[in-house]
Amino acid sequence: MSLYHRPETLIDALSLLQSGEMRIVAGCTDLFPATEARALSGPIMDITNISDLTGITETKDGYRIGAATTWTDVIRADLPPAFDMLKEAAREVGSVQIQNAGTVAGNLCNASPAADGVPCLLALDAEVELASAKGRRTLALSNFITGPRQTALLPGEMAVAVNVPGAACSGVSRFRKLGARKYLVISIAMVAARLGIVDGRIETAAIAVGSCSAVAQRLSGLEKMLVGQPTTPDVLDEVTVARVSAALSPIDDIRADAAYRTEAATELVKRALEDLLLAEAIA
């Protein structure tokens, strides 16, 4: 019989964490597939019963996504268009079954190179709020995920929320995922893009690519080139393989080869931006 804790408050959770090493679980959609055992092993702390950690709230500086918020919660939340890409990604996380259980923060803590949520949250300048019995700290998402399956979480520490700053809650956004089948698929490449458009010009650009490097990456070179450009179709010419690949380090695996990934990512970036520009033109 394993030690299974299901605290109802964050304070209890943090004090449990301080008392000894334990596995933090939420949707379990990554933990159970990693074992053939009938039960999860070792001391476990389940955070899904902590009401403070569930749901998305608007704060004075943006939005706060509680650590136990599921993908279905994201799909159903009332959020500004900057989050459209996150909602699109949420609908492509596994299946309805997975979306009902899997959590946004779990997706980050699992730190898969193919995590569907990471490119969107990078493009939302998200920060991960961490807490331990000793206190709280906040890390930019790009600093939180330190490598494939690696995070900056310290012993005794847990993610309590993913915060999106107010400045990043503006603009319009798109998510594009490419896989070898329609549903329940690990992506070959995926792209999240958010543009702030003012008076026919791109004022802000946030573009991230996943599954094409050990950790999803923002395309800062391309973003810089785009800022200030008019929203005419010509702007898509700025999206070149060289600019997209600058931040990426794709590998060959069973799903695709590295060269293809770079090309596909470039095409997906173009299509995401084209969609956004088209929508803007219609509006």
Place this chain on the structure above:
Amino acid sequence: MNRPLDTMTLTVNGQAHSLPADPSRRLSEVLREGLGLRGTKVGCDAGDCGACTVLVDGAPVCACLTPLAQVEGRHVETVEGLQDTALQQAFLRHGAAQCGICTPGMVMTATAFLSEAKAPTRADVEEALGGVLCRCTGYARIIDAVLDVGQSHAADMPDAGKAVGADVPRLDGAQKVAGTEIFGADHVVADALLVRALRAPSAPMTFAFGDITAWATARNVHVFTAADIPGRNRFGVIPAFADQPALAEGRVRLQGEAVALVAGPPEQVEQLDLKSFPVTWMATPDSDPVHEAHPNNTLITGKVRRGNAQDALSSACHVAEGAIQTPYVEHAYIEPEAGIAWMEGDTLVIQACTQAPVMDRDETALILGLPQEKVRVIPAATGGGFGSKLDVSLQPLIGLVALKTGRPARMTYSRSESMATTTKRHPSQMAGRVGTDETGRITGMEFDGDFNTGAYASWGPTVSGRVPVHASGPYYIPNYHAEARANYSYQPISGAFRGFGVPQAAILQETIFDDLAKQLGMDRLAFRRLNALQDGQDTVCGQTLHGVGIAACLDALREPWHAALAQADAANAEDDIFRHGVGVASCWYGCGNTAIANPSTIRVGLTAEGALCLHQGAVDIGQGSNTVIPQICADAVGLPLSQFQIIGADTALTPDCGKTSGSRQTYVTGSAALRAGQALRGRILSMTNMGTDASLSLSGTNLIVSDGKVERRIALQDLETDAHGYVLSAEETYDPPTQPLDENGQGAPYAVYGYGAQIVELSVDMRLGTVKVNKITAAHDLGRVINPGLAEGQVHGGIAQGLGMALMEEFIPGRTENLHDYLIPTTGDMPQIETIFIEVPDPEGPMGAKGLGEHVLIPTAPAILNAIRHATGALVTQLPALPHRVLAAIREAQGQ
């Protein structure tokens, strides 16, 4: 609640349960093993298949991913909570359940969806069901059912004499949609031991055991190794090629090969860390032959030679050649192998999923040193087979434990265990040439293929035999030379998978045909029609065929073909990112074993009490033999289908109907059912001295025979009961009349063939290399359609597997032993399918019927590749056509 939990309270289907349980245990386990609610199925334990979907507070989740603690205080709904709902009725009506293993998960997911959806579209349903995999149906009829809840009504059961051709819902369908069907893992006996296998971490290796007794004693479990096997530790589906040990003896030839069994109380055994098992592994060179008797690793070579292909090709006007490479393909049935064995007196009883109960019995008896009559095999409902469940897997293993301990023994393979250790479709490397004269008539063909049969023979000899016979396709080819070799390797075992190598061969032949049509400047369909085998022509084996339906299939496709071409042209005129293409390919396939006996025997009888019993031993793995065989028999007897009781399959109760393989059950067992039914009818008519047109009716214990003028009555209770318990009965055997092949592959390998052709319409994203199949029009010649709904279900399912093989399925040993790295089509990947049934009666088949089950898969992949080439100019020669391969082929074709 800051404490470890031990007693859990949960509400399932409105009923509260308190049970001692580990809060971190998978909900699926607690439902099935803790509460005995085995309607919830487990297919992968990873959230990849959705079979275990239950509702928690109305929302669908995978029970395998849900720790028990999370449902405390919440409402769990399982399939057992549904009582013949309108949705379940729609599933039955639409044939949405074939094998039935995914059905509970589908039904639960759809129930949640329908509770919120208002006026759902087909696309909405596809998205909602995208998380539940089905390997049988191709999803179309599942989606139809969800969209038709509470709408149409089931047709009445057919009257006497009208069963054949009627769209009868499957007779064993009610238990499938209710979730009460008993699959391999669902029959549980109290105090059963749980069995696990210790398996090789890699191969080739030798191994030596340490102190097993001490290890087992310390853990209070039993351990069995090859040394404990009382009989012959060697099996194989073809007795002459039996080369596989049930438990390896000192040497392993494939990763995952079983070397020892551990059995004990479930709570003990499930927690064991098998890494602590005392065994030492030593790698051996993989340059060593896999089997000493085959120093160059060639298991067998199959050949067919007719005329002189080389001369014909050198004098041909047009010659095209090609080479194709295909990977391992996994059957990916949603039910991993599972079963239970127990002793009844001195008889060993095994209830497990299978396609071949009598072969299981005979092989298990040999391995365990038992006479055949001391082994009884009761096939559990089989949650998908497609060929892999022809070979024994766990039957001898659980049999050994039950025999040695005297206690019931259960075993359920994990998903990865199933994928690593059971058979696959043969990977192939094929090359060929085809030549024509100036008019486009084929004059000669050469085919050469290597098929990787893996570590053991399994069905390798069958593949190397079937491929040369079929690699011509259903075309007249006077000069022909085909060779196929089955080669051993230290890799997973290749065996039977829907088509035995023929789907691979058809890819090569049909893609070369497109090249020839292009060279000739001929329409691709017209080229095939010109060369289609005609009635009375000889096959490449020199067999003169009758009832040949390929021309009729191609003719039926002419109109859709030209419409599709016009539509693609129009679409291409205004699109250059997506290119639209159309492809066609044909199939033929011989039904039953290749030139060797494969009889089926059917018994039908009436009891004194008036029960009309059909002993139907053809295992229904979802394809429908539990319905089709009774339909044939009912019309042969002349009594209504609804009055039949179906008995079996069970080696103690049903005569041998052979294996569910080679598209043989409708034809071979159907022929036996026809003859048995006719014989019973004949006896009744002669007893009453009535003419052949007389009608029969069964009323209570009276059998009434009438010709409209005279009515005679047989009082069943007045008749003597025979050894089988019947007062009137008949038993008939049918064995296809075939002739052995000579050294050039000439003879009559099959008595009946089926034919078909499919058109694929698809779009290719020219910048991403992704392929979207939009529509498939499938014309298949069934000779006589016994059950149109079930037949259409076969077409849909075969197309789904062909589409998967073409576009996404690639089993990589040691890497893709799960259902998220090994991809099969989901609801969102399937095209619209239009089915056209052709009935060119076969002179040998029952009521003219031909086989269908494997045929339907064969044309799909080549038609897809041909359509990709039509759209893009690029032929993909390495399957599957993953986006990166398609894009690379496009670049190559464009000369970039």
